[in-house]
Amino acid sequence: xxxxxxxxxxxxxxxxxxxxxxxxxxxxxxxxxxxxxxxxxxxxxxxxxxxxxxxxxxxxxxxxxxxxxxxxxxxxxxxxxxxxxxxxxxxxxxxxxxxxxxxxxxxxxxxxxxxxxxxxxxxxxxxxxxxxxxxxxxxxxxxxxxxxxxxxxxxxxxxxxxxxxxxxxxxxxxxxxxxxxxxxxxxxxxxxxxxxxxxxxxxxxxxxxxxxxxxxxxxxxxxxxxxxxxxxxxxxxxxxxxxxxxxxxxxxxxxxxxxxx
Amino acid sequence: xxxxxxxxxxxxxxxxxxxxxxxxxxxxxxxxxxxxxxxxxxxxxxxxxxxxxxxxxxxxxxxxxxxxxxxxxxxxxxxxxxxxxxxxxxxxxxxxxxxxxxxxxxxxxxxxxxxxxxxxxxxxxxxxxxxxxxxxxxxxxxxxxxxxxxxxxxxxxxxxxxxxxxxxxxxxxxxxxxxxxxxxxxxxxxxxxxxxxxxxxxxxxxxxxxxxxxxxxxxxxxxxxxxxxxxxxxxxxxxxxxxxxxxxxxxxxxxxxxxxx
Numbered sequence: 201x202x203x204x205x206x207x208x209x210x211x212x213x214x215x216x217x218x219x220x221x222x223x224x225x226x227x228x229x230x231x232x233x234x235x236x237x238x239x240x241x242x243x244x245x246x247x248x249x250x251x252x253x254x255x256x257x258x259x260x261x262x263x264x265x266x267x268x269x270x271x272x273x274x275x276x277x278x279x280x281x282x283x284x285x286x287x288x289x290x291x292x293x294x295x296x297x298x299x300x301x302x303x304x305x306x307x308x309x310x311x312x313x314x315x316x317x318x319x320x321x322x323x324x325x326x327x328x329x330x331x332x333x334x335x336x337x338x339x340x341x342x343x344x345x346x347x348x349x350x351x352x353x354x355x356x357x358x359x360x361x362x363x364x365x366x367x368x369x370x371x372x373x374x375x376x377x378x379x380x381x382x383x384x385x386x387x388x389x390x391x392x393x394x395x396x397x398x399x400x401x402x403x404x405x406x407x408x409x410x411x412x413x414x415x416x417x418x419x420x421x422x423x424x425x426x427x428x429x430x431x432x433x434x435x436x437x438x439x440x441x442x443x444x445x446x447x448x449x450x451x452x453x454x455x456x457x458x459x460x461x
Numbered sequence: 462x463x464x465x466x467x468x469x470x471x472x473x474x475x476x477x478x479x480x481x482x483x484x485x486x487x488x489x490x491x492x493x494x495x496x497x498x499x500x501x502x503x504x505x506x507x508x509x510x511x512x513x514x515x516x517x518x519x520x521x522x523x524x525x526x527x528x529x530x531x532x533x534x535x536x537x538x539x540x541x542x543x544x545x546x547x548x549x550x551x552x553x554x555x556x557x558x559x560x561x562x563x564x565x566x567x568x569x570x571x572x573x574x575x576x577x578x579x580x581x582x583x584x585x586x587x588x589x590x591x592x593x594x595x596x597x598x599x600x601x602x603x604x605x606x607x608x609x610x611x612x613x614x615x616x617x618x619x620x621x622x623x624x625x626x627x628x629x630x631x632x633x634x635x636x637x638x639x640x641x642x643x644x645x646x647x648x649x650x651x652x653x654x655x656x657x658x659x660x661x662x663x664x665x666x667x668x669x670x671x672x673x674x675x676x677x678x679x680x681x682x683x684x685x686x687x688x689x690x691x692x693x694x695x696x697x698x699x700x701x702x703x704x705x706x707x708x709x710x711x712x713x714x715x716x717x718x719x720x721x722x
Binding site for chain 2: 273315316319322328329330354356361362364365366367369370371373374376377378380381382383384385387388390391392393395396397398399400401402404405407408409410411413414415418419420421423424429433436437441442444445446449452455456
C-alpha cells in the first residue's frame with residue numbers, strides 16, 4: 201500500500217484526490233491546505249477522517265508519493281518549503297511548470313498534468329481527462345505512467361515542445377472560447393431573452409467538433425465573406441475594444457476560408 | 462390536412478422538413494430545389510415520393526403553407542419568383558431578413574427562425590431548438606406559433622430589436638467560438654497530439670455554461686492577470702493577426718475580471 205500526501209485542496213486537488221483515493225494499493229494518508237476548512241472538507245470526501253493539516257511543519261515526511269496540486273504561482277515556493285524524504289516520488293499537476301522547480305532534496309519527481317478545467321462543485325470522470333506525464337528519470341516516468349493509466353484512458357508523454365503549445369491551444373479552446381460566450385451573453389442583455397437560448401447552438405457546434413475539423417464547420421457572415429452584415433454588426437457593438445475583436449476575428453475567418461484547404 | 466410546399470432542400474430545409482413531416486394534419490406535397498438531386502433526396506427522406514421539382518414554374522400554386530428555407534442572399538429573389546395563392550401562409554427561416562421581403566401578392570407571411578447550426582449529415586431533434594416567430598398580423602402569428610409549438614419546446618416571439626442582437630450573439634457563441642477552436646487545432650499541429658485531446662476540456666466548458674454565467678466560469682492567464690504568461694504565449698504565435706487577436710481578447714478578459722461583478 202502506497203502512502204500518499206496531497207498538498208492542496210483546491211479545484212484540481214479535489215477532483216484528483218477523489219480519483220486517486222479509489223485506486224487499489226493507494227492510501228491518501230494526509231491532506232494539507234493553507235485553509236484548514238478546505239483541508240478538512242477534502243479529507244472528509246476521501247474518507248481519510250482527521251488526516252488534514254494546515255501547517256508545513258505537520259506534513260508527514262514518510263509518505264511514498266506527494267501530490268502538489270496548488271496554484272501555479274505559489275507552486276515553486278511551496279515545493280521548497282515542504283520537507284519530505286528523498287526516496288519519495290514528488291508530482292505536481294501544473295501545465296506551466298517543468299521539473300526544474302523540484303530541488304535536489306526531491307530527486308524523484310515528475311508532472312501529472314490533467315488537461316481539463318476544474319470546479320470544486322463539479323465531480324468529473326477522470327477516465328475521460330487527457331493526462332500529460334513528464335519525469336526526470338525513466339524509472340520515475342514508469343511509476344507515474346502506471347498511476348496515470350489507472351486514472352485515465354488518455355495518457356500522453358509530455359515534452360517541452362508539447363507543453364508550450366498544449367498550453368496555448370488550451371487558452372484558445374477554453375479561455376478564449378469562453379470569452380466569446382461572455383460577450384454573447386452580454387449582447388443578449390439588450391433583449392429579454394434568457395442566455396439559455398444559446399445552449400443548443402453551442403452544444404451542436406461542439407458535437408460537430410468530434411466529426412469534422414473546426415475549419416470545415418465554420419459558418420457565419422465572415423465565412424460567407426458577407427462584408428455588408430459584418431459592417432452592420434460592428435455598428436451594433438458598444439465598446440471599441442469589442443468592435444476591434446469582432447473585426448479582427450472576422451478578418452481571420454475570411455483569411456482562413458479564402459485559402460484552399 | 463394542410464398541404465405544404467418546401468422551397469429549398471439545403472441544411473435547414475432538410476432538418477425542418479423532416480420535423481414538419483411528422484406533425485399531425487400536415488402533409489408535405491412538394492419539395493423544390495434548384496438541384497433536382499437535392500430535391501429528390503429530401504423528398505425520399507420525408508416519404509413524399511415523386512413530389513420534387515426544380516423549376517419555379519412547376520411549383521404547386523394551391524398549397525396552404527409555403528416554407529422558404531434557402532440561403533439568406535437569394536431569399537428575396539426566390540420569394541418574388543414563386544407564384545402561390547393569396548390565401549396561403551408564407552414562411553421563411555432566415556434570421557437576417559424581416560417581413561418586408563414578402564410582396565403584396567403574399568399578404569399572409571411570417572418568419573420561423575430556428576436558432577441552430579445545421580448540417581445535412583446530422584439529424585437534430587427540433588424539440589430542443591429555440592424557434593423565433595414573427596408575423597405581420599396577429600392571426601398569422603397565431604397560426605405560426607401553433608406550428609412552432611408543435612415543433613419545439615422553446616418558442617419565442619421575435620421583434621426587430623431581438624433580431625439584431627440575437628444574430629450578433631449567435632455570431633459570437635457559434636462562429637467566433639468555433640474560430641477559437643480552429644486556432645487551437647492549428648496550434649496543436651506544432652505537436653504530435655491529436656486534436657481530440659481538446660474535446661474533454663471544451664465539453665466541460667460548455668457543461669459549466671448551463672450552471673453558471675460564462676463570466677463566472679472564466680479562467681486562464683488573462684483572468685489571473687498573469688501578464689508574464691500572456692507575453693510568453695504571444696511570442697509563440699506565428700501570425701501578426703493572431704498575435705493581435707490574442708492580445709485584444711486577453712485585454713478584454715482582464716477588463717471583465719477587474720470589474721466588480
